[in-house]
Amino acid sequence: MSDLFAPLYPQHLATVRERADRALALGGYDHLLVAAGTPPGKFLDDQDYPFVVNPHFKHWLPLTDAPGSWVAYTPGSKPKLVFVQPRDYWHVVPAAPHGYWVEHFDIVIVRSAAEAIAQLPAGRRAVIAAACPVTDGVEANNPPAVLDYLHWHRSYKTPYELALMREASRIGTRAHHAAEAAFHAGESEFGIHMAYLAAAKQIDAELPYASIVALNEHGAVLHYTHFDRTPPAASRSFLIDAGASAAGYASDITRTYASPQAGEFQSLIDSVDAAQRGFAAKVRAGQGYPELHIHAHHVLAGVLREHGFLRMSAESAVESGVTGAFFPHGLGHPIGLQVHDVAGFQQGERGGSIARPDGHPYLRMTRVLEPGMVVTIEPGLYFIDMLLAELRDKPIAADIDWAKVDHFRQYGGIRIEDDVACTDDAPENLTRDAFGML
Helix, strand or coil, X not given: CHHHHHHHHHHHHHHHHXXXXXXXXXXXXXXXXXXXXXXXXXXXXXXXXXXXXXXXXHHHCCCCCCCCCEEEECCCCCCEEEEECCCCXXXXXXXXXXXXXXXXCEEEEECCHHHHHHCCCCCCEEEECCCCCCCCCCCCCCCHHHHHHHHXXXXXXXXXXHHHHHHHHHHHHXXXXXXXXXXXXXXXXXXXXXXXXXXXXXXXXXXXXXXXXXXXXXXXXXXXXXXXXXXXXXXXXXXXXXXXXXXXXXXXXXXXXXXXXXXHHHHHHHHHHXXXXXXXXXXXXXXXXXXXXXXXXXXXXXXXXXXXXXXCCHHHHHHCCHHHHHCCCCCCCECCCCCCXXXXXXXXXXXXXXXXXXXXXXXXXXXXXXXXXXXXXXXXXXXXXXXXXXXXXXXXXXXXXXXXXXXXXXXCEEECEEEEECCCCCCEEHHHHHHHXX
């Protein structure tokens, strides 16, 4: 695996260093200190929550299990990794750093978090770390000028990062294939989830987010993470939103399936899939993401009309808020080191914010697409009781076929999601490409 990424890493690190140089200069700092972080402890317990590494730390190097460690960088000098390898017989001690990246760092191995802090340079320091838990001897200041610059430029992925995101997509699609097979075999939500983990070869804590595995009506719960242990009497539909990780980079993939008996639902899935492919094809430089989101509402209104749910025009469905009841979330979000990556609303490298369009409170990106960005494209159509009840009370309800809507409640909903890279030319669909390799 390292053979794939080793040739791309030196240029990636050079880019990260250049960005750090500029960010420190803007903030007036001499050193950048990035904490890997430590797992927070459980209240009134001697156990910790699963460790989640600081995304700024794993931007520098592919280490995701190094609690207490630090990257220290001074412009003009080789970056330093202070690696905590405790003396401990209760837990697995992290292995000494190794791999294609180690030659690019001065590495110091210490035995405790306190020893690690003693290795950090003094002076004007930009310290990027969680405020909690408190770390004695160093204060996290997370300077806005530094973070704004780093977050803005993190939107533009290096070739190394794109290679890792392709790998995360390959792992995720392999696991999605196993989950689909488990659904058709009649497994429970829990059983499908276990099949997914086995195929991904990742445990829950290693995934970039909690998987959504929803059968039948559960597909109408946007963040359904319950996992029924027994299969339903009949598995009519299956929505899975699950990703995978590769050296800390995320994939975020959603697919929806129908049982062979649910031909009408399959037809609706096919229409949403065709619409989603059209949206993904528009991930091009210069495309405003909010405009693409609103375009998706108009196209999905046409799908609802084509399938007989609506008798109004697509324009009326969007303007009256009808589409918002069936498609109540945003079209997608930036993705990379975090599944909902930073700077989706940022106005520029000095900060600022671009507001969401009125009436679209859950959109997670308002920027114009540029080469190097990777975003998700995830339209959906759902039959959510709460939202449909609100819609029934509006005058426009007369133009909705409620018998048809009620019939489709049994399927929950549809979401189809790909990770798509904006390039200088046609978009690169990381997800579809990975499915094509199966």
